[in-house]
């Protein structure tokens with residue numbers, strides 16, 4: 202690692218756009234378009250309209266205004282010293298995408314694609330969702346722009362993320378629980394593609410991550426790169442240097458690509474993607490596509506994926522609905538193969554430990570997806586601390602973590618994991634400190650009253 | 660030489676369209692599915708589109724999904740598919756494999772082509788592989804003299820009709836409607852229009868129509884403008900509803916009259 206790379210002499214004028222993908226959407230051997238011919242015309246139309254839109258000053262002005270006035274950008278960075286005590290002495294900064302309107306990074310992409318939908322004259326949007334954050338963001342943008350909206354969500358996920366189902370319905374979207382296959386994100390994507398091929402004339406598919414056929418991986422990256430563009434400038438301004446490592450959780454990979462892209466040319470900055478390790482990659486019950494998978498074709502692109510010897514997609518497992526996906530965006534596969542980014546698994550327990558830690562040390566409840574990135578920061582920070590070679594001289598190493606979303610939607614899952622909110626005693630899962638005294642005057646879980654009864658008591 | 664083109668030409672010589680029956684390997688189990696394919700041939704199918712089970716069948720509707728899901732869970736793979744190819748060839752029809760791309764890529768493109776040719780298969784229909792992404796398959800199919808059937812759709816531009824038909828051999832698969840597999844009450848007008856546009860792009864290539872053709876009347880209608888009629892969901896329905904081999908054979912017999920232009924009462 203060279204000091205010059207970490208302390209750049211002059212600030213770049215405009216952030217460079219990566220040289221990939223090529224004109225047909227290939228990132229090295231990854232990406233491309235593996236879809237039925239019936240969708241090619243729609244993908245060509247989208248590509249062409251997007252290429253025109255992304256350099257159109259009128260679009261850029263409208264998009265910037267929405268990001269500022271509606272989403273609340275730029276999102277701040279927050280240093281978290283009490284959390285960092287558990288990260289081997291590193292300094293930890295969070296990029297606060299949880300503070301965006303709708304509560305995650307997903308809104309960045311959706312506003313761009315919703316404007317594109319209007320530009321190509323379509324009146325209906327469809328989307329897949331896992332954790333429900335992309336569904337909520339799409340339903341939000343549809344309400345804002347007067348588009349009709351249908352969201353496909355695996356039945357299993359509608360249960361895990363019931364709060365977000367209610368939010369989408371409040372926003373006027375139709376939510377269709379998907380009951381095929383593993384009843385999670387993968388199957389929701391299949392159903393959304395089937396809807397699209399049938400209704401393509403008036404419908405645009407607002408894809409939620411940097412996967413899928415060209416142009417989605419490049420387009421969604423372009424809409425999400427604002428995260429890293431902002432964060433790079435913010436860290437430079439605050440610390441006068443670049444971070445040593447940038448960390449993000451990887452489901453399909455959009456928040457990770459979003460924060461990585463600005464740093465890709467900065468050779469001295471490590472890029473670390475944290476995949477969902479579920480019960481552990483060795484158990485086979487996980488969602489770590491790069492760490493535990495092989496290259497193949499799924500959902501319209503070549504990338505790493507979890508598959509068996511017959512080329513069947515293997516069901517993934519993760520406590521986090523948003524990471525519970527057996528594939529990953531092709532650009533991550535490429536960054537992995539060229540050695541520019543590293544990918545590591547984080548187990549459910551490690552993620553939940555980091556989740557609880559951030560809640561209690563910093564007063565921030567993260568999404569469980571995001572907690573995987575926080576666990577990664579604890580891991581990398583400790584490694585650097587133990588080696589003593591992370592920082593610059595006396596300075597400790599600096600870790601920038603993408604706090605991709607807030608945890609409201611996960612309160613129930615976390616309560617169950619930690620044994621809260623249940624009259625029966627449940628053993629707390631890893632990560633919760635059992636000795637902590639309750640806050641004075643707080644309602645303990647056994648006294649909590651549900652819904653209507655709460656109103657009657659008041 | 661193309662096994663599929665030859666068989667379609669023979670049918671044309673008899674003044675009719677060819678009948679192509681789709682059935683997936685492994686529903687309800689491998690042996691029964693192969694028996695059903697042979698029964699489809701016995702009833703009059705000229706070719707059998709032998710479905711490779713896949714976990715994420717993007718252009719299939721609920722009926723085919725339901726059957727294929729059983730086969731995927733049972734671990735049915737390319738070895739079983741090759742057995743079906745041999746059985747269909749032995750029964751006297753042309754076997755053509757229909758597979759989403761990942762199972763072929765996973766098996767190995769070159770190995771797939773070699774094994775398919777050795778088993779007597781004509782080639783493969785690849786619904787999620789466009790010629791633009793097909794370089795390894797184009798060369799492997801050339802080397803082993805296999806047919807390769809790509810799809811065209813009502814949304815295809817003239818330029819894509821030209822490039823897709825140029826890459827196809829055996830026939831080109833015209834997806835009659837924008838949508839997924841399943842039975843439909845009527846054949847859409849889009850089908851005839853698409854066939855006409857495809858013929859204009861490639862006068863020497865056979866055009867077969869699939870997606871939504873399910874009974875003899877529809878087969879007769881399609882036979883009026885296309886070289887072949889592809890029926891899938893209606894065959895799978897026979898098995899799902901428990902009519903077994905006899906049901907499949909009877910359906911083939913009706914459809915075989917349909918492709919001759921006559922509709923049984």
Ligand SMILES: Cc1ncc(COP(=O)(O)O)c(C=O)c1O
Nearest residue numbers: 334452453454455456523605606
């Ligand atoms: C907060 C949050 N982070 C991360 C993800 C994972 O998606 P991606 O890898 O595309 O960022 C999700 C998906 O739902 C999410 O809601």
